[in-house]
Structure formats: C-alpha cells, structure tokens
Amino acid sequence: MAERDYSPLSASCVRALNDKLYEKRKVAALEIEKMVKEYVATNKTAEVKKLLRVLGQEFALSQNANSRKGGLIGLAASAIALGKDSPSYINDLVKPVLTCFFDSDSRVRYYGCESLYNIIKVARTAILPFFNDIFDGLSKLAADPDQNVRSGSELLDKLMKDIVTDSCAFDPVAFMPLLQERILTKNPFARQFIVSWVKTLDSVPDIDMLVYLPEILDGLFLILGDTSHEIRQMCESVLGEFLLNISKSKKKIDFQSMANILVVHSQSPDGLIQFTAIIWLKHFIELSDILMLPFTSGILASVLPCLAYDDETKLNIREAARAVNDQLMRLIQGEEAAAEGIKGEKSNLSTTN
Numbered sequence: 001m002a003e004r005d006y007s008p009l010s011a012s013c014v015r016a017l018n019d020k021l022y023e024k025r026k027v028a029a030l031e032i033e034k035m036v037k038e039y040v041a042t043n044k045t046a047e048v049k050k051l052l053r054v055l056g057q058e059f060a061l062s063q064n065a066n067s068r069k070g071g072l073i074g075l076a077a078s079a080i081a082l083g084k085d086s087p088s089y090i091n092d093l094v095k096p097v098l099t100c101f102f103d104s105d106s107r108v109r110y111y112g113c114e115s116l117y118n119i120i121k122v123a124r125t126a127i128l129p130f131f132n133d134i135f136d137g138l139s140k141l142a143a144d145p146d147q148n149v150r151s152g153s154e155l156l157d158k159l160m161k162d163i164v165t166d167s168c169a170f171d172p173v174a175f176m177p178l179l180q181e182r183i184l185t186k187n188p189f190a191r192q193f194i195v196s197w198v199k200t201l202d203s204v205p206d207i208d209m210l211v212y213l214p215e216i217l218d219g220l221f222l223i224l225g226d227t228s229h230e231i232r233q234m235c236e237s238v239l240g241e242f243l244l245n246i247s248k249s250k251k252k253i254d255f256q257s258m259a260n261i262l263v264v265h266s267q268s269p270d271g272l273i274q275f276t277a278i279i280w281l282k283h284f285i286e287l288s289d290i291l292m293l294p295f296t297s298g299i300l301a302s303v304l305p306c307l308a309y310d311d312e313t314k315l316n317i318r319e320a321a322r323a324v325n326d327q328l329m330r331l332i333q334g335e336e337a338a339a340e341g342i343k344g345e346k347s348n349l350s351t352t353n
Contacts, residue, residue: 006058008035008051017059017070025070029077036081045088052078052089056096065105072100072111076118086119087126093119094130101137106146113141113152120159125167132178134160135197139182142193150189157193161200168206176212183219191223192231199238202245210245214257221261221277225270232272239276243283255288259295266302271314278303278320285327290335296328 006014009032016028032051039047055078059071079086079093086093097119100112116134120127127134138160141153164170183194198216202209224235246253262284265277281299285292292299306314306321 006054008047009054017074018064018067019070020066022069025066025073028070029073032074033077033081036078040082040085048078048082048089049092052092056092060096061099065103065108068100068103068105068108069111072097072108072115076115079119079122083122086123090123090126090130093123094127098130098133098137101141106144106149109141109144109146109149110152113149113156117152117156117159120156120163124163125169127163128167128169128171131160131164131170132175135175135178136182139185139190139193143185143187143189157196161197165200165204170204170207172201172207172209172212176215179212180215180219183216184222188226188228188231191226192228192234195220195223195231195234195238199234199241202238202241208251210242210249210251210253213242214254214261217258218261218265221265221268221273224276225268225273236272236276239280243280247283247287253287255284255291256294259284259292260298263295263298263302266299271317274306275317275320278306278317278324282320282324282327285324285331289331292328293331293335296332299324299328 009017013028013031016024016031019025019028032055036048036051039045039051052075055071055074059067059074062068062071075093075097078089082089094116097112097116100108100115103109103112138153138157141149142157144150144153179194179197182190183198185191185194198209198220201207220235220239224232224239226232226235259281262277262280265273266281268274268277281292281303285299303321303324306317307325309315309318309321
C-alpha cells in the first residue's frame with residue numbers, strides 16, 4: 001500500500017508499527033504520542049480523527065498480526081496523549097481494540113487487554129457506554145487458554161470494577177440481560193469472573209441487586225455446584241450475603257418469582273445446593289408468610305424425602321427440611337384457623353339477622 005495511505009504517519013513510523021519487535025513498535029508509539037499532543041495543542045481535531053482511523057482500520061484490523069499489535073499500542077499512545085480530551089474520540093479508540101479481544105493470536109489478545117487498560121485509565125467513565133461489550137470480551141478472556149492473556153484481562157477487569165464502583169453513571173438495567181446469559185457458563189474461570197462481578201455490584205450503594213436477584217438466582221445456584229472448592233466457597237458467600245440483605249431489607253422482595261427456583265434446587269443431588277436452597281426456603285416462609293402458600297405442594301415434595309435421611313453427611317439437610325416442614329404446617333394451620341374464624345363470624349351474623 002502506498003505511503004500516503006498512512007498519512008499523517010511518517011514512513012519510518014509505519015515500518016516500526018509493523019515490526020515484529022515490541023521495542024520498535026514502542027518507539028513508533030512514542031512518536032504517535034508526541035504527534036497527538038501537538039495536534040491537541042494546535043486544536044487539529046480533524047488530524048487526530050484521521051490518525052485514529054488509520055491506526056484502527058489499517059493497523060488494529062489488519063490481516064497481519066504484527067500490524068495489529070502496532071495498531072493497539074498506537075491507539076493506547078493516542079489516548080494517553082489526548083488525556084482529558086480522550087472521551088471526544090472514545091469510539092475510534094475503543095472499537096478496534098475490542099475486536100482484538102477475539103483474535104486468533106494470543107499475543108494480540110494480550111496486547112488488546114493492555115491497550116484498553118491504558119485507554120480506560122485516561123477515559124474513565126467515558127467507556128461506560130461500551131460496558132456490555134467490554135464485559136462480554138472479558139468474560140471470554142477470563143477463560144482464555146493462555147495464562148498471559150488471563151493475567152492481562154484480570155488487570156483490566158480490576159480497573160473496570162473500580163470505575164463501576166466509583167461511578168453513578170453505570171446502568172444495571174442495560175447490563176442484567178447480559179449477566180443473566182453469561183451466568184449460565186460452565187467454564188470455571190468464567191464462573192469465577194461472573195461471581196466476582198455479582199459481588200462487586202452488590203457492594204455498590206447505588207445499585208440494589210435484590211431487585212435483579214430473581215434474574216440471576218438460578219445461575220448462582222448452578223455455580224454453587226462447581227467442582228472447584230474455591231468457586232463453591234465464593235458463590236456460597238455471595239448467596240449468604242444476599243440472604244442476609246433480604247432478611248434486613250425494608251423494601252418489597254419478590255419472593256414468589258424466586259420460590260420455584262428454590263424448590264427445584266432443593267431437590268438437587270448436590271448436598272451444598274440442596275441444603276442452601278432449603279435454608280433459603282426456610283427464610284422465605286418466615287419473611288413472606290402466606291405468600292409462600294401457593295408453593296406448598298412443591299416445597300413439601302422437596303423436603304419430605306429429606307426427613308428420611310440418616311447419612312451423617314446429610315443430617316444438616318434433614319434438620320433444615322424438618323424446620324421448613326414445621327413452618328409450613330404452622331402456616332397452613334394458621335390459615336385454616338383464620339378461615340374458620342371468618343366462617344364463624346359469618347354464621348353469627350346470619351343468626352343475628
């Protein structure tokens with residue numbers, strides 16, 4: 001391709017960006033950084049846009065892996081040079097980098113993480129409109145077969161968590177459908193990534209995750225059955241925190257939309273899932289009272305077989321099931337007594353009349 005197609009880059013800069021050696025690409029990046037600073041100082045926005053378009057289209061999206069690496073370092077250098085002005089060019093900076101998350105070359109994927117990290121360090125909350133795309137990429141990179149790529153994605157993930165935690169501009173409503181989809185992954189690395197995000201979002205004061213819990217509860221119980229002890233423990237902790245918040249919440253909790261999920265998991269062959277689901281049912285009956293009556297048959301079908309457990313490892317399940325059974329019996333008896341009372345009052349009224 002003719003040199004003029006790469007304008008405003010010099011011929012030496014183009015060669016260095018295409019070089020297989022990182023050191024030479026780094027030299028080119030420093031030249032780009034200097035160039036962009038001059039453009040910003042002289043208010044040459046058209047030149048900045050032209051440069052970013054060349055770095056994105058001709059390099060980051062090139063068929064040549066070394067060129068893609070050059071484009072990535074060039075875009076990161078541009079963002080650093082733009083500084084507080086980077087949000088004005090966020091589309092041109094971020095979109096080509098996101099494409100490299102799915103590259104067949106592991107080094108390109110790694111440099112994609114590095115590049116976006118440097119862009120986000122400067123742009124901060126300006127990247128939130130791309131949150132779903134970034135999260136989607138990170139959820140896959142978390143399970144990357146290459147350890148270096150996973151390490152790079154972890155650093156980027158930590159930065160994203162910091163931004164979401166500190167920002168009031170994050171939109172959980174727009175994010176939940178993606179989380180609901182990704183939470184069903186079976187990859188252990190991706191599961192760990194997902195649970196860590198649920199935990200992070202639950203820690204943000206401005207986000208009420210209890211509102212979205214019905215959408216992700218099933219997925220959390222599935223992750224609770226992971227073969228990794230660390231992931232099970234992590235998920236158990238998150239579920240425990242949710243249950244504690246439900247118990248303390250003064251807001252209306254949508255118990256009924258979660259009841260059937262708990263009924264299903266209270267029949268799980270996995271002991272931890274079964275025990276946790278039954279404990280949740282116990283708390284739900286305590287807190288919601290008659291709202292759980294429509295689910296009585298399903299709950300009883302789940303807990304009654306547990307009363308026959310005599311295995312030492314399942315005694316906690318048996319005791320939890322007994323507590324649920326007793327609660328339901330009291331609830332049903334209370335309703336019957338209330339119904340009899342109403343019937344008696346009606347009878348007295350008719351006699352008086």
